[in-house]
Amino acid sequence: MTELKKLDDYRWELPKTGNMLVPGIIYTNQSMLEAVKKEGALTQIANVASLPGILKNSLAMPDVHQGYGFTIGGVAAFDWKQGIVSPGGVGYDINCGVRLASTNLQEKDIRLKLSDLVNELYRNIPSGIGSKGSVKLSLEDEKKVLVTGSKWAVEHGFGEDTDIEYTEEYGCLPDADPSEISDKAMKRGKDQLGTLGSGNHFLEIGIVDEIFDEKTARAFGLYKDQVTIMLHTGSRGLGYQVCDDFLAFMKKHVKSLPVEVPDPHLSCAMIQSEQGQRYLRAMACAANYAWANRQILMHHAKDVLMKSLNISPRELGMHLVYDVCHNIAKKEEHIIDGKKRMVCVHRKGATRSFPPGHEALCRAYKNTGQPVLVPGDMGTASYVLVGTETAMKETFGSTCHGAGRLLSRKAAKKAAKGRAVYRELEDKGILVRWTGRATMAEEMPDAYKDISQVVDVVHGAEISRKVARLRPAAVVKG
Ligand code: 5GP
Ligand code: MN
Ligand code: MN
Numbered sequence: 001m002t003e004l005k006k007l008d009d010y011r012w013e014l015p016k017t018g019n020m021l022v023p024g025i026i027y028t029n030q031s032m033l034e035a036v037k038k039e040g041a042l043t044q045i046a047n048v049a050s051l052p053g054i055l056k057n058s059l060a061m062p063d064v065h066q067g068y069g070f071t072i073g074g075v076a077a078f079d080w081k082q083g084i085v086s087p088g089g090v091g092y093d094i095n096c097g098v099r100l101a102s103t104n105l106q107e108k109d110i111r112l113k114l115s116d117l118v119n120e121l122y123r124n125i126p127s128g129i130g131s132k133g134s135v136k137l138s139l140e141d142e143k144k145v146l147v148t149g150s151k152w153a154v155e156h157g158f159g160e161d162t163d164i165e166y167t168e169e170y171g172c173l174p175d176a177d178p179s180e181i182s183d184k185a186m187k188r189g190k191d192q193l194g195t196l197g198s199g200n201h202f203l204e205i206g207i208v209d210e211i212f213d214e215k216t217a218r219a220f221g222l223y224k225d226q227v228t229i230m231l232h233t234g235s236r237g238l239g240y241q242v243c244d245d246f247l248a249f250m251k252k253h254v255k256s257l258p259v260e261v262p263d264p265h266l267s268c269a270m271i272q273s274e275q276g277q278r279y280l281r282a283m284a285c286a287a288n289y290a291w292a293n294r295q296i297l298m299h300h301a302k303d304v305l306m307k308s309l310n311i312s313p314r315e316l317g318m319h320l321v322y323d324v325c326h327n328i329a330k331k332e333e334h335i336i337d338g339k340k341r342m343v344c345v346h347r348k349g350a351t352r353s354f355p356p357g358h359e360a361l362c363r364a365y366k367n368t369g370q371p372v373l374v375p376g377d378m379g380t381a382s383y384v385l386v387g388t389e390t391a392m393k394e395t396f397g398s399t400c401h402g403a404g405r406l407l408s409r410k411a412a413k414k415a416a417k418g419r420a421v422y423r424e425l426e427d428k429g430i431l432v433r434w435t436g437r438a439t440m441a442e443e444m445p446d447a448y449k450d451i452s453q454v455v456d457v458v459h460g461a462e463i464s465r466k467v468a469r470l471r472p473a474a475v476v477k478g
Contacts, residue, residue, distance in 0.1 A: 002014070002015055002017050003015075004026070004033070004037075004042075009029065009460065010027055010028070010029065010460045011025060011027060012025070012033060013025055013026075014026065014042060014045055014058075016049070017046075018046070018050075019050040019260070019262075020049040020050050020058075021050060021052075021054055022049050022057050022058060023049065023057055023058070024042075024046060024048075024049055024057060024058040024060065025057040025059050025060070025394075026045065026059075026064065027059075027060065027061055027062050027395075027457055027461050027463065028062045028064070028457055029062070029453060029456070029457050031453070032062055032449060032454070035406060035449070036060075036064060036065075039065060039066045040066040041060065041064050041065055041066050044066060044067070044069065044071045044263075045058050045064075045071060045074065047069070047261075047262045047263055047266055048074060048076050048089070050260075050262070051076070051078070051083075051084050051086070051259070051261075051266065051268060052078075052082065052083060052084050052270070053078040053079040053082045053270075053271075054077070054083065055077045055078065055079055055341075055343060056396075058074070059075040059076065059350075059395055059398070060073055060074055060075075061073040061074070061349070061350050061395075061400040061404075061458070062400055062404070062449075062457040062458060063349065063400045063402050063403055063404025063449060064349075064404060065404050065405050065406075067091065068092075068265040069088035069089075069265025069266040070088050070089045070346070071348070072091070072349035072404065073348075073349045073400065073401065073404050074346075074348050074349065074350065075345065075347055075348075075395055076089060076345075076346045077332075077334065077345045077346070077396045078271065078343060078344045079341065079342075079343060079344075080343055080344055081272060081342075082270075083270070083271055083343070083344060084268035084271060084276070085270075085276045085279055085280060085329055085344050086266060086269075087243050087247050087250060087267075088247065088266055088267065088268075089266075089268075089348055090283060090327055090328055090346060090348055091243065091327040091348045091349070092239070092240045093234035093235060093239055093243075093327055094234065094242060094243060094283055094327055094328070095234055095235050095239065095286060095287035095289075095290035095291065095325045095327060095328055096233070096234030096235070096239075096326060096327045097168075097233075097234060097290060097291075097294065097323060097324050097327070098231065098323070098324055098351075098374075098375055098401075099167075099230070099294045099298055099320065099322070099323040099373070100228060100229070100231075100321040100322060100323075100371070101229045101230075101298060101302075101320050101321060102220075102221045102222055102226060102228055102317075102319050102321050103316055103317055103318050103319075104315060104318075105226070105227040105309075105316065105317075106225045106226060106227060107207045107227060109227070109309075110205070110227055110309070110473070113308070114205070114431055114473060114474055115431060117205070117305070117308050117309070117474065118205070118431045118433055118474040118476065120304050120307070120308040121203060121304050121308075122433035122476050124300055124303075124304050125196055125203055125297060125304075125476055126196065127198075127476060127478040128196075128197075128198060129197070129198045129436070129478070130237075131192070131195045131196070131197070131435075131478075132191040132192065132195065133192055133193050133194030133195040134300070135156075135194045136190075136191065137189075137190050137191075137193060139186065139190075142178075142186060142189055142190055143178040145193065145288065145289055145292045146176055146178045146181065146189075146285035146286075146289055147285070147288065148172055148288065149171045149173070149176075149287070149288030149289070149291040150163065150164050150167050150170070150172060150291040150294075150295045150323075151164060151172060153291075153299070157299075158194075158295055158296040158299040159295050159298065159299045159302075159320075162320070163298075163320045163323075165362045165363075165364070166319075166321065166322050166323065166364070167295075167322070167323040168322070168325055168352060169287075169291075169325075169360075170362075172288055172291065173284035173287045173288060173330075174284065175280065175284055176281060176284035176285040176287075176288050177281035177284075177285065180281045180282035180285065181242065181285050181286075182241065182245050184241055184245070185237075185241035185242050186238070188236070188240070188241050189235075189236065189237065189238030189241075192236040192237055192293075193289070193292060193293055193296060195236060195293070195297075196233050196476070196478050197233050197234070197478045198436055198478040199434075199436045199439040199443050199478050200232070200443060200478070201232050201233040201477070201478045202231075202375075202378065203229065203231050203232075203297065203301060203475070203476045204375075204382070204473075204474070204476070205228070205473045205474040205475075206227075206228045206229075206230055206382060206470035206471060206472055206473060207225060207226070207228070207470065207473050208222055208223060208224050208226040208468055208470055209469045209471040210224070210468065210469045211223070211224055211467070211468050212468065213386070213465065213466065213467045216368050216369075216386050217384075217467050217468050219364070219365070219367070219368045220321050220322075220371050220384060220467060220468075221319055221321060222321070222468050227473075228321075228470055229301055229305075230373070230375060230470065231294055231297055231298055231301070232375055233290070233293060233297065233478075234290045235286040235287065236289070236290075238289050239289065239290060242285070242286045243286075246278075246279045247264075247265065247267060249279075250268055250279070251267045253267070253275045254267040257269075257270070271344050283328075287325065287328060290325070294323055295323075298320070302316065302318050305318070321373075321384070322365075322370065322373060324351050324352060324371070324372065325351075325352075326349055326350060326401035326402075327347070327348055328346075328347055329345065329346045329347075330344070330347070331343075331344055332344075332396070334396055335392075343396065345397075347398055349401045349402070350398045350399065350400065350401050351374065351399055351400065351401045351464075352370065352372075352387070352397055352398060353370065353387035353388060353391040353399040353463060353464045354369060354387040354392070355369045355388050355389040355391065356368055356387075356389075358387070358392075358397075368386055369386040369387035369388060371384055371385075372384070372385040372464045374399075374400060374401065374402060374451070374455060375402050376402070376403045376448065376452075376454075377444075377445040377447070377448040378425065378430065378432060378443060378472055378475045378477065379424070379425050379430060379444070379445035380403075380445050380448075380450075380451055380452075380472075381452065381469050381470060381471055381472070382451070382469070383451065383466060383468070383469055383470070384467045384469075385455070385458065385459070385466055385467055386464060386465050386467050387399075387464060388462055388463060388465055390462040390463055391462075391464060394461075394463060395463050399458045399463045399464040400454055400455070400458050400464075402448070403449045403450065403451040404448065404449050404454065405447060405449075406447060406448055406449045409442040409447075411447075412441055412443075412444060413441045413442060415441075415444075416444055416446075419444075421440040421441065422440055424444075430472050430473060430474065431473070431474040431475070432475045432476075432477060433476050433477070434476075434478070435477070436477070439478065440477075443477060
């Protein structure tokens with residue numbers, strides 16, 4: 001592997017060599033860079049740079065780590081006319097994402113009741129790998145979910161009309177076509193709407209711990225000591241199956257193209273081909289399922305909070321701050337070399353970071369830029385940031401999505417041997433309830449990078465700006 005070229009304190013270039021069509025750019029700092037060099041991420045960034053139609057740079061955010069084919073924490077944009085789309089560039093959990101709600105409550109209102117509250121949340125939020133939800137879907141209804149996303153959930157009593165406005169893409173990607181979804185995927189989706197899923201997914205009660213940007217925080221409805229609810233989940237078994245089905249399909253298809261893929265997980269189709277369009281129509285279905293899922297789960301959480309604390313909706317005052325996706329391919333317009341161009345932006349473990357004035361933003365955030373939600377880990381912190389103009393210029397309007405893994409699940413289990421991670425957290429005042437047998441070990445804070453460093457990189461590079469930090473108080477994990 002060629003030497004990386006340091007551009008400034010936050011940017012390193014992976015120069016164009018071999019089959020690379022564009023250079024790689026890695027947003028990181030000196031100490032995190034060492035970890036990136038040790039695993040396979042650099043080769044993956046270079047591999048992505050060789051795919052047809054890639055524009056400007058193969059990008060990696062500071063939370064980058066090795067994934068299947070494409071890194072997690074990677075961003076790549078392809079020309080809409082001459083580029084490819086790849087299921088591996090989106091990932092298995094299509095539209096995995098984060099939703100944050102604010103409340104009228106302060107820490108003092110819940111501290112003494114926290115244990116009951118987290119127990120009630122745990123009992124009422126279905127979690128674990130194959131868990132089933134409270135919503136039973138007929139095949140017809142499931143198809144409607146796939147086509148309309150959040151709207152279906154709101155129309156069926158899960159949440160408010162206004163929630164739609166505070167959701168990326170208004171909770172629905174166009175052109176979703178359920179006829180592209182296999183029977184197996186439909187079957188997996190039937191009973192899983194309104195479920196959290198496994199280990200890395202969570203519902204967290206967080207406290208606003210520090211405000212970095214008073215004005216923007218106010219526009220987002222956030223203030224110090226406030227209780228917030230953060231939710232992280234995606235499209236469950238349905239999305240996984242869509243990815244699996246289309247990866248198999250693309251692995252065959254790519255053999256007919258004049259494209260060398262150095263890794264089968266990079267298999268792809270031209271965006272303009274029938275195969276490429278079919279994937280995008282199926283991906284939109286899974287994305288819409290994920291939005292309905294998060295909409296339903298947040299509504300359940302609201303119910304539990306009201307009942308458990310014995311307060312009215314007004315007293316709770318729960319409002320959706322925003323819902324973002326971090327595993328997706330999107331058709332977007334970007335300015336490249338001074339010209340407007342339609343591109344397909346793959347964000348796999350990366351969050352959209354659109355600036356003030358962008359037409360995709362709802363009225364409430366037109367003047368601020370979009371809220372960017374970045375979970376850290378269950379023992380440290382999470383951040384709310386805001387989108388910037390620099391992101392538009394450099395990263396196709398993208399930034400990081402989390403702390404990113406430092407240890408593989410296996411390595412984390414080894415490192416946690418003999419420790420009672422939940423006790424360590426409880427000693428810090430953080431209550432955790434979990435389902436998976438290995439969750440506490442695999443998900444312990446040491447398994448992730450230092451979120452403050454990750455966020456300082458994206459803030460320093462100005463591809464998003466810090467608004468507020470949240471501290472975990474109670475977490476329900478899958
Ligand atoms: P991913 O979608 O890549 O699995 O996870 C996104 C990010 O969520 C991870 O990189 C990690 O930083 C963060 N994360 C995972 N578990 C938790 C948790 O329990 N609480 C919080 N606040 N963040 C978490
Ligand atoms: Mn995720
Ligand atoms: Mn996920």
